[in-house]
Amino acid sequence: MPAYRPPRISASEITPREIYMSRRHFMGAAAAAGLAMTGVGEAFAAPLTTTPGAYKLDEKLTPKEAVTTYNNFYEFGVNKEDPAANSGDFKPTPWSVKIDGMVGKPTEIGLEDLLKMPLEDRTYRMRCVEGWSMAIPWVGFSLSALLDKVEPLGSAKYVSFETVVRPEEMPGQKGFFQALPWPYIEGLRLDEARHPLTILAVGLYGETLPNANGAPIRLVVPWKYGFKSIKSIVRISLVDKQPQTTWKNSNAREYGFYSNVNPAVDHPRWSQATEQRIGEGGFFGSNRRPTLPFNGYAEQVASLYNGMDLKANY
Amino acid sequence: MVSIPALPRRYHKASIWALYVIGLCPAVWDFYLAYSGALGFNPVKEFEHLLGTWALRFIIATLAITPIRDLFGINWMRYRRALGLIAFYYVLMHVAVYVSLDLRFDFGAVWSDIVKRWYITIGMACLLLLIPLAVTSNNWSIRKLSGAWNKLHKLIYLIAIGGVIHYILSVKSVTLVPSTYIALIVLLVAYRAVRRPILDWKRGKTKMAQATR
Numbered sequence: 001m002p003a004y005r006p007p008r009i010s011a012s013e014i015t016p017r018e019i020y021m022s023r024r025h026f027m028g029a030a031a032a033a034g035l036a037m038t039g040v041g042e043a044f045a046a047p048l049t050t051t052p053g054a055y056k057l058d059e060k061l062t063p064k065e066a067v068t069t070y071n072n073f074y075e076f077g078v079n080k081e082d083p084a085a086n087s088g089d090f091k092p093t094p095w096s097v098k099i100d101g102m103v104g105k106p107t108e109i110g111l112e113d114l115l116k117m118p119l120e121d122r123t124y125r126m127r128c129v130e131g132w133s134m135a136i137p138w139v140g141f142s143l144s145a146l147l148d149k150v151e152p153l154g155s156a157k158y159v160s161f162e163t164v165v166r167p168e169e170m171p172g173q174k175g176f177f178q179a180l181p182w183p184y185i186e187g188l189r190l191d192e193a194r195h196p197l198t199i200l201a202v203g204l205y206g207e208t209l210p211n212a213n214g215a216p217i218r219l220v221v222p223w224k225y226g227f228k229s230i231k232s233i234v235r236i237s238l239v240d241k242q243p244q245t246t247w248k249n250s251n252a253r254e255y256g257f258y259s260n261v262n263p264a265v266d267h268p269r270w271s272q273a274t275e276q277r278i279g280e281g282g283f284f285g286s287n288r289r290p291t292l293p294f295n296g297y298a299e300q301v302a303s304l305y306n307g308m309d310l311k312a313n314y
Numbered sequence: 315m316v317s318i319p320a321l322p323r324r325y326h327k328a329s330i331w332a333l334y335v336i337g338l339c340p341a342v343w344d345f346y347l348a349y350s351g352a353l354g355f356n357p358v359k360e361f362e363h364l365l366g367t368w369a370l371r372f373i374i375a376t377l378a379i380t381p382i383r384d385l386f387g388i389n390w391m392r393y394r395r396a397l398g399l400i401a402f403y404y405v406l407m408h409v410a411v412y413v414s415l416d417l418r419f420d421f422g423a424v425w426s427d428i429v430k431r432w433y434i435t436i437g438m439a440c441l442l443l444l445i446p447l448a449v450t451s452n453n454w455s456i457r458k459l460s461g462a463w464n465k466l467h468k469l470i471y472l473i474a475i476g477g478v479i480h481y482i483l484s485v486k487s488v489t490l491v492p493s494t495y496i497a498l499i500v501l502l503v504a505y506r507a508v509r510r511p512i513l514d515w516k517r518g519k520t521k522m523a524q525a526t527r
Contacts, residue, residue: 070355078489081354130486132356177490250487269431269483271423278355283348288418 045207048139053120055197061123062134064205066279068212072128073231074179075163075170076212082172083212090169092208092215092232101160101237104151111216115202117141122199124222126229127261127295133275138220139203144194152190152238159193160243161186161219162235180246186230187243187257188221189304197222197300200233223294223301225259256314260305261295265314318388330396337400340368341407358415365408370481370495372401373474377502384513395451398470402448405441433483440476443469471503 073083076090095111123137147159163184167174173182192198201220202209209215214231221228227247237243247255254268263273274288281287294301305313321329347353348361376397383389417423427434447467449455456463478499482492 066355078487080356132359177493179487179489266430269433271427271430276356276359282351283357283361284415 048203050119050121050139053122057123059135063279068210075172077172078179086171087211090211095216098235099150102153102156125295129225138201140199140201143198156238157240159188160237161230164232164234184246223297258313263291333396362411369404381505402444433480436476437480440473443473474499
């Protein structure tokens with residue numbers, strides 16, 4: 001039994017939703033009128049039907065344009081603007097996710113069925129290991145609910161994830177000089193994967209995910225550095241040993257398996273004590289803020305790491 | 315041998331001043347982009363990095379003057395001081411943006427960066443080493459210091475290597491662009507080691523050509 005109870009909030013408190021609901025109606029009307037008015041990355045954005053989630057964030061949302069045009073997704077290039085600029089050829093449909101390993105019912109589940117999972121609005125902080133952050137209204141469902149469907153065996157201790165490999169559609173995966181080995185792989189301990197905060201996101205700002213943000217389905221683990229939240233997932237495996245992870249393989253001294261947001265444990269090359277909130281402050285305004293332990297989710301997740309040396313298990 | 319039309323002597327001075335103006339244009343342009351919001355959602359970091367990259371480019375240009383003269387017979391020596399000083403101005407702007415717009419004059423944070431972060435330590439050391447070079451970049455100093463001036467200005471090799479190390483340590487992974495800067499700087503510094511033999515060999519060839527004429 002998890003000793004965690006989500007905070008109770010009234011639906012009326014979730015004002016941002018109303019704002020984007022009205023935007024959604026507008027989008028629907030625009031689509032009906034046959035107006036192709038959005039950019040390439042957004043061309044396939046479709047509204048999603050969601051219910052308010054149990055997690056509310058009392059912070060200003062990062063503007064949608066910032067969320068969708070400033071991020072890392074090395075499969076499309078190493079610069080922040082590359083994912084939005086180079087993901088136009090990526091085809092997020094049709095899609096399916098293979099779930100295998102130590103499960104009672106290995107399966108391959110189509111995107112249509114994933115979209116039938118109970119979709120919730122989840123506004124989370126996102127803290128990049130590079131020292132910047134955002135507040136993003138995701139749409140997604142609990143990873144735990146999906147794991148229930150495949151019946152993990154008692155021997156399963158970890159969950160590993162894998163991103164799609166499509167050099168023809170992902171320019172960062174071809175050429176003689178590639179930033180990382182593909183596929184991008186990530187992993188969580190089973191109890192981390194089962195935590196109610198951990199979701200598989202299929203949308204943001206009430207619409208399906210743009211290609212740049214990991215369409216059609218990605219992981220969101222808000223208390224860990226952003227690179228743990230693997231994008232465009234094609235495979236989820238339950239395993240008994242700590243899985244390999246891309247950034248740890250690439251530089252184990254700098255990037256650990258846990259990678260929990262921790263202002264007290266610096267990256268070997270830079271401080272993690274503060275972060276820059278993207279889309280705020282502008283050029284001359286101050287937009288640095290202190291980084292919070294577990295990215296502000298300590299109350300919910302700190303107990304997962306009781307007795308663990310967080311400096312050694314960075 | 316490559317030959318390009320030589321610039322008439324009377325334009326030399328004007329061309330050097332033009333180089334200062336052109337060389338500092340990217341700073342003005344990038345500042346305008348950052349100020350107007352065209353540098354995306356993290357304009358301070360972006361602007362800071364652009365200034366640093368321009369500093370590296372001008373250091374590379376400074377180091378390229380000698381090999382271009384040795385190997386291609388093009389003498390751009392008159393521009394070398396301007397290129398070096400422009401690089402220094404970019405380093406100054408880079409550091410100024412880091413201290414002011416990025417760290418908001420939090421000198422405690424600057425100091426802890428210097429002592430804790432290798433790439434900042436190296437970057438700051440490069441700035442300090444550049445100062446004597448910038449201060450002695452004038453005819454009076456060259457005359458006054460004579461032989462010592464040459465020795466002092468060899469520091470630029472150390473600064474160039476330090477600068478590129480500072481750069482690669484600051485990026486998350488060494489991809490194509492950082493590797494290109496490393497390669498250029500390594501090549502230009504390594505050239506100095508093989509410069510003598512190359513020059514001797516070329517001189518020998520010319521002598522031989524004269525002898526057999």
